[in-house]
Amino acid sequence: MDGNKVRNMEEFAMLSGISRPTLSKYFHDPESVRNSTRDRIEKALAEYDYRPNIFAMNQNRRTTNNIGIVVPFLADPFFAEIARNLEQRCIAAGYSPILFSAHGDPALEVEILDSLRSQKPAGVLLAPLGRASDRRHIEKFTAEVPTVLFDSRIPDMGSAFVGMDNTQSMRMLVNYLCESGSPPNFLEMRVAVNPNVNRRRIAYVSAMEALGHMPEIVRIDGEGWEFEDIGLQGGLTAFATGRFTSNTILCSNDRLAIGLLSAAYRSNLTVGRGENTDFRIAGHDDHPFSRFTCPALTTVSQDYGSISDKSLEILFELINSEKRSEIGSDCLFDGILIPRASA
Amino acid sequence: MDGNKVRNMEEFAMLSGISRPTLSKYFHDPESVRNSTRDRIEKALAEYDYRPNIFAMNQNRRTTNNIGIVVPFLADPFFAEIARNLEQRCIAAGYSPILFSAHGDPALEVEILDSLRSQKPAGVLLAPLGRASDRRHIEKFTAEVPTVLFDSRIPDMGSAFVGMDNTQSMRMLVNYLCESGSPPNFLEMRVAVNPNVNRRRIAYVSAMEALGHMPEIVRIDGEGWEFEDIGLQGGLTAFATGRFTSNTILCSNDRLAIGLLSAAYRSNLTVGRGENTDFRIAGHDDHPFSRFTCPALTTVSQDYGSISDKSLEILFELINSEKRSEIGSDCLFDGILIPRASA
DNA sequence: AAAAGAAGTTGACGCGCGTAAAGTTTCTAA
DNA sequence: TTAGAAACTTTACGCGCGTCAACTTCTTTT
Numbered sequence: 001m002d003g004n005k006v007r008n009m010e011e012f013a014m015l016s017g018i019s020r021p022t023l024s025k026y027f028h029d030p031e032s033v034r035n036s037t038r039d040r041i042e043k044a045l046a047e048y049d050y051r052p053n054i055f056a057m058n059q060n061r062r063t064t065n066n067i068g069i070v071v072p073f074l075a076d077p078f079f080a081e082i083a084r085n086l087e088q089r090c091i092a093a094g095y096s097p098i099l100f101s102a103h104g105d106p107a108l109e110v111e112i113l114d115s116l117r118s119q120k121p122a123g124v125l126l127a128p129l130g131r132a133s134d135r136r137h138i139e140k141f142t143a144e145v146p147t148v149l150f151d152s153r154i155p156d157m158g159s160a161f162v163g164m165d166n167t168q169s170m171r172m173l174v175n176y177l178c179e180s181g182s183p184p185n186f187l188e189m190r191v192a193v194n195p196n197v198n199r200r201r202i203a204y205v206s207a208m209e210a211l212g213h214m215p216e217i218v219r220i221d222g223e224g225w226e227f228e229d230i231g232l233q234g235g236l237t238a239f240a241t242g243r244f245t246s247n248t249i250l251c252s253n254d255r256l257a258i259g260l261l262s263a264a265y266r267s268n269l270t271v272g273r274g275e276n277t278d279f280r281i282a283g284h285d286d287h288p289f290s291r292f293t294c295p296a297l298t299t300v301s302q303d304y305g306s307i308s309d310k311s312l313e314i315l316f317e318l319i320n321s322e323k324r325s326e327i328g329s330d331c332l333f334d335g336i337l338i339p340r341a342s343a
Numbered sequence: 344m345d346g347n348k349v350r351n352m353e354e355f356a357m358l359s360g361i362s363r364p365t366l367s368k369y370f371h372d373p374e375s376v377r378n379s380t381r382d383r384i385e386k387a388l389a390e391y392d393y394r395p396n397i398f399a400m401n402q403n404r405r406t407t408n409n410i411g412i413v414v415p416f417l418a419d420p421f422f423a424e425i426a427r428n429l430e431q432r433c434i435a436a437g438y439s440p441i442l443f444s445a446h447g448d449p450a451l452e453v454e455i456l457d458s459l460r461s462q463k464p465a466g467v468l469l470a471p472l473g474r475a476s477d478r479r480h481i482e483k484f485t486a487e488v489p490t491v492l493f494d495s496r497i498p499d500m501g502s503a504f505v506g507m508d509n510t511q512s513m514r515m516l517v518n519y520l521c522e523s524g525s526p527p528n529f530l531e532m533r534v535a536v537n538p539n540v541n542r543r544r545i546a547y548v549s550a551m552e553a554l555g556h557m558p559e560i561v562r563i564d565g566e567g568w569e570f571e572d573i574g575l576q577g578g579l580t581a582f583a584t585g586r587f588t589s590n591t592i593l594c595s596n597d598r599l600a601i602g603l604l605s606a607a608y609r610s611n612l613t614v615g616r617g618e619n620t621d622f623r624i625a626g627h628d629d630h631p632f633s634r635f636t637c638p639a640l641t642t643v644s645q646d647y648g649s650i651s652d653k654s655l656e657i658l659f660e661l662i663n664s665e666k667r668s669e670i671g672s673d674c675l676f677d678g679i680l681i682p683r684a685s686a
Numbered sequence: 687a688a689a690a691g692a693a694g695t696t697g698a699c700g701c702g703c704g705t706a707a708a709g710t711t712t713c714t715a716a
Numbered sequence: 717t718t719a720g721a722a723a724c725t726t727t728a729c730g731c732g733c734g735t736c737a738a739c740t741t742c743t744t745t746t
Contacts, residue, residue, distance in 0.1 A: 007732090008731085008732050008733080009732070009733065010732080010733090020733085021734085021735075021736090024733065024734065024735080027733095028734090034742090034743090052732080052733075053731085053732055053733070055731095055732080055733095056731070056732035056733045056734090057732080057733060057734080058733095059732085059733075059734085060732095060733065060734040060735080061733095061734075
């Protein structure tokens with residue numbers, strides 16, 4: 001390209017010898033013009049370095065080409081990884097992803113949704129904060145914008161949901177732990193940040209009861225999204241005061257488990273499935289770092305790829321179908337047991 | 344708000360009894376109108392739920408209210424944490440941050456820059472991929488858009504840079520390790536992803552030589568951004584084949600060190616600064632997870648807050664000053680030694 | 687080769703807001 | 717109180733592109 005800056009489509013029409021409406025069609029969908037025309041346009045494009053003004057483009061469109069991705073806490077590598085998957089799939093599908101993190105703040109989540117609405121996105125993939133979310137606001141949003149909720153289900157919310165089957169995964173984990181050693185305690189934060197934790201606790205209880213074991217739940221203090229630190233502090237206290245009734249601890253998620261591993265290490269307790277260890281520890285989610293803890297963490301894998309694929313598949317259906325209300329069903333994926341050295 | 348949807352500013356002008364140009368001023372800067380007028384507008388705003396069309400707004404502005412934040416790999420919690428800091432500070436300063444990750448892909452980095460340019464951002468905070476970046480492209484971009492580079496310096500690039508002083512931090516780390524035990528080996532990836540690593544190696548060598556020690560560099564194979572895995576695999580091999588000439592290993596960054604810790608654990612080697620341990624391991628960056636490794640990782644802290652603050656401070660200067668070319672100096676922060684149990 | 691259909695051209699209007707000019711009202715200060 | 721400044725209103729045009737209607741040119745079909 002010559003670097004000649006072309007101011008607008010009109011000017012580019014002059015230079016390329018193509019009429020402006022045809023150019024408009026081309027930029028909306030390159031396949032919609034004749035091959036010979038497309039060639040001429042692209043030849044001119046290579047020469048003159050013109051890009052249509054996106055603001056003017058979007059002003060008159062009912063929806064843009066953008067897909068919003070909203071996660072509750074991006075500094076959590078779990079969400080970073082999911083976001084990465086979603087982004088790449090959006091791009092592959094010809095959309096422009098826009099990424100937002102609520103940073104654990106419900107007010108920010110509301111703001112993000114508001115600003116997103118005014119950006120007329122084609123659709124939105126939303127992992128809500130959960131318990132702290134402003135449900136009315138989210139409901140209103142989903143009514144206006146094609147939205148797929150993922151990771152964290154909000155009860156009675158009409159839109160589609162993609163996530164994992166906590167009941168299945170916890171049962172699997174409990175069964176595995178019971179078969180390979182003593183029945184586990186369940187470790188969770190006193191204040192649950194999202195409904196997944198509640199479902200996991202319930203699933204834990206029923207899985208334990210089904211095996212004829214007494215469920216035992218250990219709750220630790222701490223609020224916010226610094227799960228590792230909460231797991232560490234709570235774990236130190238719990239180990240020191242002997243709050244665990246089993247040598248096997250099942251944590252409500254991997255980040256808590258990572259903190260607990262650290263607490264065990266600092267308490268001079270060994271962790272692992274061997275004979276001479278003090279504790280076994282398991283988590284849930286297959287957090288990107290769980291492979292590298294010492295010992296590596298036994299957990300249940302959420303299949304990031306499948307969840308991403310399915311979320312987008314449903315979203316595209318929503319976008320392309322007029323009657324949005326019809327698709328409101330949940331789609332739950334089974335977790336896969338990832339046995340590692342910790343349990 | 345009644346939920347009455349107002350289509351445009353003209354209609355809102357009718358309903359509120361304020362002229363459209365005044366409303367336009369208000370939305371551009373609420374402080375620019377008289378108190379009584381602002382009150383009337385905000386009263387109407389509460390009643391009618393109107394938001395100006397951002398596309399129409401931005402079409403006629405030379406620059407928008409947006410600040411682009413581009414990082415090389417968002418699934419790396421280090422960048423997630425920096426991005427979080429930057430985002431929150433942008434919001435506090437009245438800007439709208441837009442977050443992008445190149446996902447380790449130079450082509451995507453170029454695309455992001457291109458699409459960013461057409462969005463007329465007020466400014467951009469860019470942590471380039473480094474070695475793999477398309478330098479010409481970035482240079483062209485920085486010439487058009489006020490840009491502050493951070494984390495990874497690109498040599499001879501004209502724009503401002505904020506980062507950390509690798510020479511200082513490595514010297515500090517080497518001194519600490521030598522005082523408290525044997526002089527360290529330096530562990531790095533054979534293929535450096537960014538210039539920081541090179542600078543750290545050089546700083547390591549000169550710090551060692553200054554103390555009269557023989558520098559020893561261990562390079563491990565592996566490409567890409569999966570540093571932990573590379574550290575793990577490379578570490579396993581290195582331990583097995585006895586490639587280390589010291590019991591103290593200084594890694595070029597924390598993620599590599601986390602992998603190496605895992606390799607040591609799997610090789611039944613103990614790590615720590617105690618008498619009876621096999622190895623001491625240290626990293627660099629104070630990665631969010633380094634506090635929770637077993638043992639906790641000794642490292643050098645990059646002060647996320649200061650780097651974010653300074654980056655934005657310089658960016659705002661760039662935005663508000665006409666002659667951009669003048670501000671081209673580096674701003675380097677000292678690291679802070681974080682001694683933990685691993686070394 | 688003629689007719690039908692697809693694709694392109696010309697011309698024109700509208701989107702919602704920025705912004706300038708000219709006139710009017712309201713505030714500020716002496 | 718009153719002049720002057722500041723803020724507001726009215727009017728009008730422009731931004732760059734979407735899109736429609738009517739017409740022309742090119743491609744395809746039998």
